[in-house]
Amino acid sequence: MEQNFVISIGRQFGSGGREIGKELARLMGIAYYDRELIQEAAKESGIDPQFFEQADETAPTNLRHALLGWSAFNSAGGLCNENMFKLQADVIRHIAETRSCVIVGRCADYILREHPRCFTVFIHADMRDRIARIRQHEPQLSEKEAADKAVKTDKKRAGYYNFYSDKEWGVTTTYDLSVNSSVLGSLETAALIRTWVEKRLATLPR
Secondary structure, rough: OOOOOEEEEEEOOOOHHHHHHHHHHHHHOOOOOOOOOHHHHHHHHHHHHHHHHHHHOOOOOOOOHHHHOOOOOOOOEEEEEHHHHHHHHHHHHHHHHHHEEEEOOOHHHHHHHOOOOOEEEEOOOOHHHHHHHHHOOOOOOOOHHHHHHHHHHHHHHHHHHHOOOOOOOOOOHHOOOOEEHHHHHHHHHHHHHHHHHHHHHOOOOO
């Protein structure tokens, strides 16, 4: 019986990471998780999904927040980002144990760092392509506004990843594979990653 494998995708905002992840999951016939993890974590914990939405890929904002314990609520009855992270991490580990899948973002590569079949990928792209992709979804934004949003969102993702992991977001040595989606486009990038994963799987014991 073949063992489960996971493809964890980190991505710059506007690089097409979500589209690539979905296409990769389709090509390989496996599950896809992105924001679905929020719903899974909420269901498992019994906590309103809106709390996970508010903490999604967001690092704690101050030292006091960072030093709070691992209970779901702090002494004032509020939810802590770190505790939301732990709940979502538990869901990610459970999913990885039960099925092969693609997981986009949410520090999945770090959470699954001891998983023997977790392949880590980072998707980046040229800024002009990122701006164009962002404006496809938000046509009301000017080019400058789209660029500013890309930079701001990347900064937020980097802060989240760097806070919870012992690695650095977006640095090539953090990942098994780093790909510029501007070179081939989303669909061909997904096909490239599939070929690479299949080659990696072929070298591992079944």
